Amino acid sequence: QVQLVESGGGLVQAGGSLRLSCAASGSRFNILTMGWYRQAPGNQRELVAIISILGSTNYADSVKGRFTVSRDNAKNTVYLEMNSLKPEDTAVYYCNVRRAPSYEYWGQGTQVTVSS
Numbered sequence: 588q589v590q591l592v593e594s595g596g597g598l599v600q601a602g603g604s605l606r607l608s609c610a611a612s613g614s615r616f617n618i619l620t621m622g623w624y625r626q627a628p629g630n631q632r633e634l635v636a637i638i639s640i641l642g643s644t645n646y647a648d649s650v651k652g653r654f655t656v657s658r659d660n661a662k663n664t665v666y667l668e669m670n671s672l673k674p675e676d677t678a679v680y681y682c683n684v685r686r687a688p689s690y691e692y693w694g695q696g697t698q699v700t701v702s703s
Contacts, residue, residue, distance in 0.1 A: 591682045621638060655670075679699075
């Protein structure tokens with residue numbers, strides 16, 4: 588079992604920046620990817636960014652060039668640096684961890700609100 592603790596959400600004006608953090612504890616072995624999804628009211632949960640154990644990344648087209656995902660393997664922590672935030676980035680952001688062979692874990696979610 589993996590426990591995820593997120594932090595860093597909040598209210599920011601358009602054009603501003605926020606940094607999300609997600610620390611994993613518990614069964615931290617065989618973690619494959621760590622990353623972030625988001626869900627806005629009335630929408631499905633969508634991928635924002637993920638990073639593999641080897642450091643390869645994948646981003647949603649809507650955040651490319653503005654968001655950066657990174658991880659500290661020693662601390663089992665994944666970060667999401669969000670710059671040039673837009674009102675349409677407003678959502679609950681969820682940390683996601685995939686662990687071999689086929690386990691998946693979710694954080695409790697942190698609200699990000701971008702005002703225009």
